Amino acid sequence: MTEINSILKAFAEYRNSKSAVFLATVVRVQGSSYGQPGARMLMKSGEMVGSVSGGCLEQDILEHTRVSMSENKPIVITYDNTTDEDLLWGFGLGCNGVIKVLIEKLNQDDLFNPLKFIYNCFEKQQLGIMARIVDVEGTIKTQVGAHLTLASDGAVETNIQDEELNDTLLKEAKTCLENQHSSFHIYQFSLGKVEVFLELIEPPPHLMIFGAGRDVFPVVNFAKALGWQITIVDCRANTLSKERFMLADEIILTRREILHQHLFLKDQTIALLMTHNYLDDLEILKALMGSKIKYIGCLGSQRRKAKLLEDLRRQGFDYSAKMLDKLYCPVGIDIGAKTPDAIALSIIAEIQGVLSHRQGGFLKQRSEPIHQPNAVKEIQLNESRI
Numbered sequence: 001m002t003e004i005n006s007i008l009k010a011f012a013e014y015r016n017s018k019s020a021v022f023l024a025t026v027v028r029v030q031g032s033s034y035g036q037p038g039a040r041m042l043m044k045s046g047e048m049v050g051s052v053s054g055g056c057l058e059q060d061i062l063e064h065t066r067v068s069m070s071e072n073k074p075i076v077i078t079y080d081n082t083t084d085e086d087l088l089w090g091f092g093l094g095c096n097g098v099i100k101v102l103i104e105k106l107n108q109d110d111l112f113n114p115l116k117f118i119y120n121c122f123e124k125q126q127l128g129i130m131a132r133i134v135d136v137e138g139t140i141k142t143q144v145g146a147h148l149t150l151a152s153d154g155a156v157e158t159n160i161q162d163e164e165l166n167d168t169l170l171k172e173a174k175t176c177l178e179n180q181h182s183s184f185h186i187y188q189f190s191l192g193k194v195e196v197f198l199e200l201i202e203p204p205p206h207l208m209i210f211g212a213g214r215d216v217f218p219v220v221n222f223a224k225a226l227g228w229q230i231t232i233v234d235c236r237a238n239t240l241s242k243e244r245f246m247l248a249d250e251i252i253l254t255r256r257e258i259l260h261q262h263l264f265l266k267d268q269t270i271a272l273l274m275t276h277n278y279l280d281d282l283e284i285l286k287a288l289m290g291s292k293i294k295y296i297g298c299l300g301s302q303r304r305k306a307k308l309l310e311d312l313r314r315q316g317f318d319y320s321a322k323m324l325d326k327l328y329c330p331v332g333i334d335i336g337a338k339t340p341d342a343i344a345l346s347i348i349a350e351i352q353g354v355l356s357h358r359q360g361g362f363l364k365q366r367s368e369p370i371h372q373p374n375a376v377k378e379i380q381l382n383e384s385r386i
Helices: 002-013 058-067 114-124 163-179 216-225 256-261 278-288 302-314 321-325 340-355
Strands: 021-031 040-044 047-050 075-080 097-106 128-138 147-151 156-158 183-189 192-201 206-210 229-234 250-253 269-273 296-298 375-380
Touching: 002 040, 002 047, 002 114, 021 114, 021 128, 021 192, 040 058, 058 075, 058 097, 097 128, 114 128, 114 147, 114 192, 128 163, 147 163, 156 163, 163 183, 163 192, 206 216, 206 278, 216 229, 216 340, 256 278, 269 278, 269 340, 278 296, 278 302, 296 340
Parallel strands: 183 375, 206 229, 206 269, 229 250, 269 296
Antiparallel strands: 021 040, 021 097, 040 047, 075 097, 128 147, 128 192, 147 156, 183 192
């Protein structure tokens, strides 16, 4: 998330620049690769923000903006490092895969600028799907770089001229949005073939931390390093918290008796209880357990957790097994953490694992691919055209 945030910031700063600005996006990976589909890099006058690989491809992609885009039309470059030519050409990628990268020139005033859609999704804290045309064969009425976007609020924008393709992509985008995943589709028409990358755009996680003690600082630092949004909720209503947590996006000063008046949970909100106050934690759990929030981390032992749940029941709060599944107490993964920094690392690692649907084990013991490849669908459309 940090890289895309940096790209959006840099692009905004380039508004008054007279130099050409280019965006490179990984649109398909076959095999293994450091940079996964959706990885991006912004380029201007030799400057690069973001990355699409571990540093192997960036300079070559930059060179393509100078020598391969004289007509300013989007292009797709394929890097195949499954053969000995990879070493011959000097890329030395080290991964055994094929990588396709879309390179396009950006215009600040273009309504279909892909960064504008990403920015809007982030600003509104909503999911979205961006369907990008990455290859066209035959006489289909579209071109590389054209796209359709669908936001979770229902807004649709497209510059794809082919009506049949538009209708098909909109249906597929709705499916991807509902299932919250990216996909790569190959459409076979009677007049040609079109390859499309349907990318899920996810805003940064919104971490709401309840507590403002010294042990919260390293948690904030790690979360901001990942580009997350941070809200600090101080149930002691200490005005100094606003000065102490300058990195936080929002500070809420409240008391547990009126906590419910200040809680505005977003779809991407995850919660972490670090109040070190039993009664505060009890009230916070009352407010969060029944919400749509996906993750609730809470400091404390198994015994403290059992007492919290017992007191919730005693006070008439009937929690379900589904509610208990999202409660992580004790919080963090087991890395032997003892210091505040190490504990913060274990907490952030656990949250990242939950958000990624991973268990947080050792990669050397993983038998499946490290990165789950996007689904690839080949679809035959036998429409009649004049």
